[in-house]
Structure formats: C-alpha cells, structure tokens
Amino acid sequence: MDIYPNYIFQDVTKIDPKILKGKKLLIFDIDNTLFYSETTRSRKDIIRWFKKTHKKYPCVCYSNSFSIHKRKSILEKTLACEVYLSKYKKPSKELFQEISRRYKVAAQDIAVIGDFHFTDVLFANRNHATSILVRPIGNERKLILTFARVLENFVLFVLGFFA
C-alpha cells in the first residue's frame, strides 16, 4: 500500500507551482484541505489561491463526507468549481476511472491534492497520478486550543500548590 505522497506542503497556497505545470486536471479534497471539516467555511487566502489556480487548470473537488450532498451548492458557489458526486469513495479505482473519463484525462496528467494519507494520497498513488499532501487546515486552531488547555492545567496546578 503506497501511502507516501510525492510532495508535502503546509497548505494548498504553499504548493510549488512548478509541480502543477502540465497537469490537465487537479482533484481536490474538500474537508481540511479547502474548507474546515464538515463546514462551508474556509480561509480567504485559500479561496483566493484556488480561484487563481482554477483559471490555469481544470479542477474538480471530491469528498467522502456524508454531508457533501447538503454542502455541494454552497461549496460550488464559493469556489466556482464542480463538486463531483459519486457512489464510489476515495481511494477506489472506480472513482478514479469515473473522474478521469469524465474529464478525458490520463492518470499521469492528474494531481490529487488532499490532507489524508489513506484516502487522498493512496487514491493518487494506486492510480498513477501525482499525490500532493497538505497539512489539515483545522489543525492549527486545535493545536492552539490543546496548548491553551495544557497551560491552563499547569497554572491551576501551580495555584493549587501555593494555595
């Protein structure tokens, strides 16, 4: 099982443009890659980067999330890009075939961009496309919150010590 990405970046805006050169289709993951997980919220810089990139490359978004049907139209409006729906899920080969046929592109001309090894990266690698892993965008906030909690507990501990 090949879950090692060809490239890793902090988020989509940091992707080296050279890597995308010549690609004929970019398949984007949605949750934690372009939007906060299970929401229709994102960062301005990410949306701006996406729109700029979409002018140069055909793009399509895909998510395994069960809530994608509900969010589809808002996400499409926000990105000005298709959110593809299928009965298949990443990393299935059938899904890859479906998308590559629909967009009439060969695997080597496709890059898959996402935050998860076992879906996004595997989806690209087992179908011979380029895999680009990005760090989940929700994580910074979670890390800060975790850090705040640890700090809080430490302060409480010290206060308790001197009480």
Ligand SMILES: [Mg+2]
């Ligand atoms: Mg994701």
